[in-house]
Amino acid sequence: MTRTMLAGRLDVTTKTFALEEIPVPEPGPGQVRIRVRAAGVCLSDVHLIDGSLTPQFLTTDKVTLGHEVSGVVDALGPDVPAGWTPGQRVLLNAGERCGQCPNCVRFTEPCLQVRTRGVDYDGGWAQYALATHHTLVPIPDDLPFEQAAIIPDAVSTPWAAIVSTGKAQPARPAGVWGIGGLGAHAVQLLRLVGAAPIIAVDPLPAARERALAFGADTALDPTAPDLPHQVTAAAGGRGLDLALDFAGVPAVREQAVSCLAPAGRLVLVGLTPAALTITDSIRFSYLGRQILGHYGSTPEHVPQLVDLTRHHRLDLARSISGTLPLADAATAVDRLTRKEGDPVRLILTP
The missing domain is CATH 3.40.50.720 (NAD(P)-binding Rossmann-like Domain)
Structure with missing residues (x-):
């Protein structure tokens, strides 16, 4: 019998968002399945739902939202390198290399057509999420999942804008x-x-x-x-x-x-x-x-920020404005849309 899970899904053709039961994904070659422990709610998610942002590389009509994700390793697919083990605490980078552009073929420069998690492929507003192993970043035991989840965008995007672009x-x-x-x-x-x-x-x-x-x-x-x-x-x-x-x-x-x-x-x-x-x-x-x-960040920025939290140079505790269960994702979106309580980040917890 196929296991199912709850996921927050956007139909990009009708611009409708709903919680749905979908099959638990199985990791393919080089992939790791993550049991999601926290996922951030970003204004970009609101803009995807209202249609002011449109996925550029999505190949299906529906996508699971959520590009700020943390959790624990749940299952390993074939050909995942040694070092990743079930139960390991991780966050997920917010994007994947396309694997097709000249830079990806040479694997020497940043990807020219980065695919964004929760936009161009399924993200982390779900009980489980898939990630290519090279997009995983280990997190220390004393970094709460809620704070770790927001690093790949809410923190890494301004960090990259400040230190790299700006x-x-x-x-x-x-x-x-x-x-x-x-x-x-x-x-x-x-x-x-x-x-x-x-x-x-x-x-x-x-x-x-x-x-x-x-x-x-x-x-x-x-x-x-x-x-x-x-x-x-x-x-x-x-x-x-x-x-x-x-x-x-x-x-x-x-x-x-x-x-x-x-x-x-x-x-x-x-x-x-x-x-x-x-x-x-x-x-x-x-x-x-x-x-x-400027758009997002590149892979080196997220580990830098994790290290800054590890060495207590960066405290993200004040950034978590509230947590809601995944089942209340629509409520979180509404609260952010109306700026209720002027949140920095709302977190969904499956």
Whole structure:
């Protein structure tokens, strides 16, 4: 008799989300089955459900959501290298190499068409999930599953945006627009790398208070008519060396550009289908400013963050805003959509 499990499934043709009983997956060659212990609820999941984000590489009509996943090894497929054992505590990287692009064939450079877990193939809003063995990262016994689960996106995405794409420097001013699930961690991580001052920008008073609690030096309201002047003044009169957009809103991007110092960089982390425009492109070019796209992280970033938690340089306890059973996934999505309680991360526990 085929075993079944509960899973949160999105029908991409009708944009409907439902909890369904589906067969427990069997690991194929090189795969490991994970018993899921925690899975994060991300704004990207909300955007998948509302249709503003569309999977690029999904080959079926339905997909199990969830790209932030932790759990324990449950079963090993054929050809899994030695070292992985049932019961081992792990988190799952949020994506897989495509295995087909030139970089994957050579296996020397980052994949050009990364497949995202819970978007392009089944994710972790389920009792069990499959993962290729090279996407597993061991986690220490003292790192709670709820905190481990959010590292592969809510923490690793801003980390990669800061240290790789944005190239943040110690003692250089940085601004963060949008202090939600990723932006709050960006503040914390900018402080870890020594950026200073850190200026947070968010219209919600509670989000600005959270930014200060997470380590921002200043928290400002973007609706203030003199916001660019306030940012420039807080940054020592020169402007921002680095600005990070976690809101994915066109008005935010234009405002952030106006706050950049000469040669300053704006990194676009928040996703939106809206057009990107530069109002004063001559001044933008004259000052040598840059706009950089960013998506997710690469494999080295997640182990770095796990090590930072292991050595108590990074504390993610404040990031867990609540836990709900997997059966209440729709409630979690609704709470995040309405920003009820202004959560950093809600966690589903199968």
